[in-house]
Amino acid sequence: MAMIYHQLQIQAAAAKVYEALTTQDGISKWWTADCVVKPEVGFTNEFRIGTQAHYRMRVIHLAPGHSVEWKCLNQHDDWSGTQISFHLTEKAGITCLDFKHQGFPTESEAFGASSYQWALQLRTLKEYCESSTQQPDKPKEIRLAETVQTGRL
Numbered sequence: 001m002a003m004i005y006h007q008l009q010i011q012a013a014a015a016k017v018y019e020a021l022t023t024q025d026g027i028s029k030w031w032t033a034d035c036v037v038k039p040e041v042g043f044t045n046e047f048r049i050g051t052q053a054h055y056r057m058r059v060i061h062l063a064p065g066h067s068v069e070w071k072c073l074n075q076h077d078d079w080s081g082t083q084i085s086f087h088l089t090e091k092a093g094i095t096c097l098d099f100k101h102q103g104f105p106t107e108s109e110a111f112g113a114s115s116y117q118w119a120l121q122l123r124t125l126k127e128y129c130e131s132s133t134q135q136p137d138k139p140k141e142i143r144l145a146e147t148v149q150t151g152r153l
Contacts, residue, residue, distance in 0.1 A: 003102035004115040006122055010097055012129040014065045014090035017097060020129055021068045021086050030125040044073060057084065065090075078110040095129075097122070 010017055020026035022039035027047075034048040041062055047055040057070035060083075068086045072079045082103035089096045099122055104111045 001102060002104035002107045002111050003100055004104075004111070004118055006097075006099045006115075006119055008097050008099075008122055008126055010095045010126045010129050011093065012095055013093060014088040014095045017088055017095045017125075017129050018065050018068070020125060022062065030128045031121055045070065055079070061085075078104060078108060078114070097125075 020030060022037070024035055024037040027035050027037050027045075032047050032049050035046060037045045037047075039059070039062060041059050043059050045057045045059060047053075047057070049055075054074075056073040058073055059069075060071050061067060061069035066088055070084045072082045072084065074080050082101060085098075085100045085102075087098040087100075089098075099118065101114065101118060104114075
């Protein structure tokens with residue numbers, strides 16, 4: 001199984017980053033505004049990106065200020081059955097975010113494109129957490145949806 005892994009340093013408290021990853025208001029600032037999200041284990045978060053994609057992610061683990069894990073419930077795309085995790089470690093006001101998206105059947109074109117697009121979205125998350133300003137970039141969101149569906153940038 002293939003896994004996407006990114007690590008980044010965010011100049012913000014882990015509590016701020018955790019809120020950005022688990023609340024509807026937080027996620028709407030860095031990924032997509034069209035979402036239904038609850039910080040509740042067992043809840044199925046829904047993310048809509050234009051008319052291109054509809055992602056369903058069940059919350060399978062929450063440890064406030066430390067980690068978030070989702071299982072993708074999508075059907076008929078490379079994300080089906082994959083698992084996404086965000087692990088946070090804070091030291092002196094800087095949070096290290098370890099991001100993993102694992103369970104891809106192969107390192108296909110869609111896998112490579114998803115890795116690239118996650119890097120862009122995580123950069124937007126970092127910018128939001130460090131500046132507290134809304135950063136959604138609709139063209140990036142649409143590109144992420146298109147790459148998952150087509151496997152091409």
